Amino acid sequence: MSQLAEDVAARAASDPTYDGLRLSGLTKSFGGGFTAVDALDLDVPKGSFFALLGPSGCGKTTTLRMVAGLETPTSGSIVLGGNDITYAKPYRRPVNTVFQSYALFPHLDIFENVAFGLRRRKSAQVKEKVEQMLELVELTEQSRKKPAQLSGGQQQRVALARALINEPEVLLLDEPLGALDLKLRRAMQIEIKRIQTEVQQTFIHVTHDQEEAMTMADTVAVMNAGVIEQMGAPAELYENPRSTFVANFLGQSNLISGTVVSRAADVVTVEMHGIQVSVPTGRTHVDGDQGWVGIRPEKVLLGEPGEQLDAPGNTIPGGVITDVSFVGVSTQYLVRMPWGQELQIFEQNTGRRRMFASGEKVELSWRPEYAFLLDQSQDATAGAQRDGQ
Amino acid sequence: MSGLSRWVREHLVLMLGLLVLVYTFVPIFVVVGMSFNDPGGRNVYQFGSFTLDNWRDPCGPDDLCSSLLTSIQIGLLATLVATVLGTLAAFALVRHDFAGRSASNLLIFLPMAAPEIVLGSSLLALFVASGFAGQLGFWTILIAHVMFCLSFVVVTVRARLAGMDDDLEQAAMDLYATPGQTFWRVTFPLVLPGILGAALLSFSLSFDDFIITNLNSGNTTTFPMYVYGQERVGVPMQVNVVGTLMFVVSILLVLGSEVRNRRRAPA
Numbered sequence: 001m002s003q004l005a006e007d008v009a010a011r012a013a014s015d016p017t018y019d020g021l022r023l024s025g026l027t028k029s030f031g032g033g034f035t036a037v038d039a040l041d042l043d044v045p046k047g048s049f050f051a052l053l054g055p056s057g058c059g060k061t062t063t064l065r066m067v068a069g070l071e072t073p074t075s076g077s078i079v080l081g082g083n084d085i086t087y088a089k090p091y092r093r094p095v096n097t098v099f100q101s102y103a104l105f106p107h108l109d110i111f112e113n114v115a116f117g118l119r120r121r122k123s124a125q126v127k128e129k130v131e132q133m134l135e136l137v138e139l140t141e142q143s144r145k146k147p148a149q150l151s152g153g154q155q156q157r158v159a160l161a162r163a164l165i166n167e168p169e170v171l172l173l174d175e176p177l178g179a180l181d182l183k184l185r186r187a188m189q190i191e192i193k194r195i196q197t198e199v200q201q202t203f204i205h206v207t208h209d210q211e212e213a214m215t216m217a218d219t220v221a222v223m224n225a226g227v228i229e230q231m232g233a234p235a236e237l238y239e240n241p242r243s244t245f246v247a248n249f250l251g252q253s254n255l256i257s258g259t260v261v262s263r264a265a266d267v268v269t270v271e272m273h274g275i276q277v278s279v280p281t282g283r284t285h286v287d288g289d290q291g292w293v294g295i296r297p298e299k300v301l302l303g304e305p306g307e308q309l310d311a312p313g314n315t316i317p318g319g320v321i322t323d324v325s326f327v328g329v330s331t332q333y334l335v336r337m338p339w340g341q342e343l344q345i346f347e348q349n350t351g352r353r354r355m356f357a358s359g360e361k362v363e364l365s366w367r368p369e370y371a372f373l374l375d376q377s378q379d380a381t382a383g384a385q386r387d388g389q
Numbered sequence: 390m391s392g393l394s395r396w397v398r399e400h401l402v403l404m405l406g407l408l409v410l411v412y413t414f415v416p417i418f419v420v421v422g423m424s425f426n427d428p429g430g431r432n433v434y435q436f437g438s439f440t441l442d443n444w445r446d447p448c449g450p451d452d453l454c455s456s457l458l459t460s461i462q463i464g465l466l467a468t469l470v471a472t473v474l475g476t477l478a479a480f481a482l483v484r485h486d487f488a489g490r491s492a493s494n495l496l497i498f499l500p501m502a503a504p505e506i507v508l509g510s511s512l513l514a515l516f517v518a519s520g521f522a523g524q525l526g527f528w529t530i531l532i533a534h535v536m537f538c539l540s541f542v543v544v545t546v547r548a549r550l551a552g553m554d555d556d557l558e559q560a561a562m563d564l565y566a567t568p569g570q571t572f573w574r575v576t577f578p579l580v581l582p583g584i585l586g587a588a589l590l591s592f593s594l595s596f597d598d599f600i601i602t603n604l605n606s607g608n609t610t611t612f613p614m615y616v617y618g619q620e621r622v623g624v625p626m627q628v629n630v631v632g633t634l635m636f637v638v639s640i641l642l643v644l645g646s647e648v649r650n651r652r653r654a655p656a
Contacts, residue, residue, distance in 0.1 A: 070559050090562040103560035107578045116574075117564035166564065 019081050020046040021067065021170050021202065026076035028062050036062040038226035039076065044170070044204060044219075046081070049196050051205045051217035055249070055383070059226040060206045064172050067204070068097045080169055091120070096163035097172040100179070102155050104147035110134070110158055111143040117166040133165040136195065153184045160192065164199065173205040177212065189215050210250050214238070222246050224383065238296075242285045244374050247294050249383035254300070254343045255292040257376065270373060273339040277314040283372040290376035297344040299370040302333065302362050309365040316364045319343070321356050331355055335362060417636055424629035443626045450625040456615035457631060460596055463527065463611065467534035468591040474535070475542025476584055482543070483550040500540040508537065509601035516605060525607030533605050534598065538591035545590060549583025589642065596635075 021044040028037040037059040044050045052060040065071040067078060069090030077086045085093050096117065104113050111130055118126045134140045137157040147155055156176060163171055176192070177185045193216050196203050207213050213220045214234035221231040222245070230237055230246045238250050247253040258272030267278045272293050279293065303309045305317060322342060323334035326349075333345045333356065343364070356362060427440035448454035481487070482494055500508060512533050516525060557579070561571040599613040606614065616628055 068563055070563070090559070091565045091567055095563075097560070097563045099556050099560055101554065101556050103554065103556035105557060105560070105575060116561070116566070120565040120567075120570060162564065 017082055018043070018079070020044050020048075021081075021204075022079045023063070023067070024077045024079070026063065026066060026078065027074045028059070028066060028071060029074045035226055037066070037073075040226070040228060042221065042228060042231075044202060046169075046202055047200050048219055049193070049203045049205065049217045051207060051213035051220045052223055053207055053210060053213040053220050053249075054223035055208055058223045060208075060223045061174055063223075064097070064174055064204065064206050067170065068095055068172055069093050070097075094169040095172060096166050096168040097174060098159045098163050098176045100175040102147075102159040102179075104155060104158055104162070106147055109144050109146055110139060110150070113147065113158055114162045114165055116162060121166075129165060133161045136164075136198075137161045152180055153188065156180060156188060157191075160195070164195070164201075167199075168201065170202045170204060173203060175207055176205070177207075177209075185212070192216065214250070222249060224249075239370075240283050240372055241294070242374070243382070244292060244294075244378040244380055245383035247372070247374065247383070248381065252297055252344060252384075253294045254297060255294050255374065255380045256337075256341065256343070257380075258291055258293045258373075260286065260289040260291060260373075267368070268373060273337070275316050277316075277371065278368045279371045279373045280369055283369075286373055286375045287377070288375070292374040292376055292378070292380055294372045294374055295366050295370060297332070298330075298346040298348070299366050300343070300345045301365045302335070302345055302347060302356060303365065305361055305363050307363065309363070314366050314368055314371065319362045319364055321358050321360045321362060324356065324358055326355070335364065420629050420632040420636070423626060424633045426626050426629070428626065443630045447627045447630045450619075450627055452610060452615055453625065453627055453631070456610045456612045459527070459609060460612035463531050463534060464592045464595040466531055467538055467595040468588050470531075470535045471538035471542050471591045472584060472588045475539050475587060476546050476580075478539070478543045479546035479550055483547055497540050497543050500537050501544070505537075505598075505600040509533070509604035512536070512601065513604045525605055526609040529605045529607065530602050530609060530611065533601050534595040537598070537601065538594055541590050541594060542587040545587040546580065546583045549580050553579055585646075593639075 021042075023040050023042040026037055026040040026042075027035065029035045040059075040063060042063075052063060054060045062071060066073050069085070069088060069092075073086060077084060079085070080094065085095075105116065108116070111134070114133055115126050115130045118129060123129070130143075131140065134143055137160060139154060139157055139161065142150060142154060147158065150158065156179075159176070173192070177188050180188060189212055192203075192205075205213070205217060214237075217234065219231065220234050220237055222229045222237065224245050230242045237246060241247040241250065241253070244253075244255060247255065256272050258270040258277070260268055261271045261276065262269045263281070266281050268281055268284050269276055269278050270291065270293055271277075277293060284291070301309045309315065316337070318338040319335040321333055322336045325332045328349065330346045330348050333347065334342050335345055336342050345364070422436070424443055425439050425441065426436050427438045427442065428435060429437035443449075478493075478497070482490060482497075513525075516522065516529055521529065553576075557575055558571050561575040562568070566574060597613065598611075599617060602611050603614055603617075610618070612631070616624060619625060619628070
């Protein structure tokens with residue numbers, strides 16, 4: 001038995017009464033040796049709003065489909081509320097899905113679409129339940145229309161209602177807002193969050209949109225190449241990323257190459273291009289001494305050379321502004337450092353100071369508690385979004 | 390003058406369209422008109438005087454109605470067999486991956502592409518070679534009709550199936566429908582229009598067919614063969630009654646499905 005299999009068995013045996021959804025060593029390989037999901041371990045607590053976030057092809061949708069029963073795992077197990085459902089048929093699982101394409105039945109009206117699951121299970125009071133559900137998603141007026149007669153946002157709500165009415169133990173949402181325009185998407189994000197708070201069921205939301213994941217979910221798992229890179233509350237992931245992928249995929253990060261020169265109990269000192277900066281020990285995620293010092297663009301303060309900045313500890317002189325973009329709420333600067341790297345800095349438009357112009361010399365500074373340190377064996381551009389989404 | 394040319398330009402497409410319609414409908418109206426014809430003399434292709442006699446006694450001429458009945462029986466049976474087999478084949482071709490699938494997909498076109506006379510004579514050769522020369526008749530016609538209807542059914546149903554999102558079936562299963570329920574509640578209703586279209590097409594192909602039937606019919610006479618046979622002695626006017634009835638029935642079928650569709654999806 002492999003170490004992994006033993007771990008899995010131990011974990012499953014240790015707590016058979018876990019009432020959430022537990023994926024253990026879940027693996028899906030396709031023909032041709034491609035592994036979409038690689039020994040995934042994941043606990044989703046009951047009643048939580050959980051987001052699986054990752055770029056397309058990272059395995060998040062395959063994971064979702066295995067939970068729904070639409071894909072059979074190559075190995076591993078799926079346990080829901082203490083019941084092993086790894087190989088259960090999709091129609092025997094207390095799990096429902098909101099499909100990316102909505103997959104509404106075109107030959108049935110809205111009422112019958114929503115009633116479909118109840119009718120299959122010979123539920124009592126179908127009419128009352130459907131009417132109640134249609135009220136929840138504000139579609140009472142449309143109940144006798146066909147899906148094709150509704151707008152995209154309305155269809156989305158039908159898909160949600162059709163899944164939700166079955167009171168699944170887990171509701172799976174597969175990029176449910178992908179087909180909507182930005183404004184509608186924002187409205188639906190709030191709407192879905194509201195419904196989740198109301199019904200208190202477990203929601204697993206798959207998305208490639210980091211903002212959507214952070215806005216909606218209590219817990220976000222960032223997935224990359226079939227494995228989970230990091231999991232936690234949105235703020236925790238954003239403020240203290242443990243890999244370059246997470247640092248770049250969730251928002252933007254400046255990653256500066258550095259070497260650890262000393263380690264104290266609560267702070268690590270790193271030298272980067274001749275300048276020493278400190279990083280709290282809890283924010284260092286390096287194996288050796290080589291690392292990437294990471295700092296979010298909005299955490300960096302800009303000042304004229306010699307100016308006193310409110311950020312004791314880490315000051316880096318010698319920057320030259322190379323690009324200025326005014327975006328209204330903030331100004332985004334690109335600053336070329338003496339070692340040739342361009343760093344990104346966002347300055348909030350408080351009106352307290354003038355804007356810098358391209359070509360001006362500046363100094364950078366940041367509070368040590370905002371910096372983080374990542375392992376240099378990782379690609380500094382992993383997870384960066386080239387098209388600036 | 391410029392007013393006229395402008396009028397012509399603006400209505401050109403409309404006029405062309407009307408002309409095409411006239412071109413299509415004139416033969417049908419001739420049939421309808423002829424069904425009320427009392428030719429009087431020998432020349433049955435001229436309108437003599439108006440009469441309802443043909444309509445009062447459509448089965449008057451010997452063998453007309455028995456050949457019609459044969460055609461309808463063969464048509465219905467061939468439609469039933471070809472639609473069931475063709476639908477199953479279409480499902481297999483679209484939904485399952487098996488050795489020889491792409492070859493089957495291609496070969497299914499062959500009966501549509503091959504000239505009817507070739508199909509008919511080769512089929513006859515096959516029947517004779519396998520010792521059925523004495524049994525040519527109703528059943529050999531039926532076998533021949535099923536054969537050429539089959540490819541049309543497969544192609545029609547396959548197109549409908551291929552255009553169907555398989556998310557729908559997954560959604561049904563996700564919503565507690567067993568495979569059986571998924572098929573009857575989701576897949577079948579969605580494919581049904583394709584199947585019905587294929588069945589209608591099969592019936593009209595079978596009902597119409599002359600060439601292949603003629604070669605494989607033995608002593609059995611279908612309606613097209615009857616009409617062809619009467620050509621030499623003068624086609625009885627009742628043939629036009631049958632023609633008109635067929636036209637009316639197909640128009641009613643089309644109107645019926647249109648009304649059904651409108652009611653299903655009110656604007």
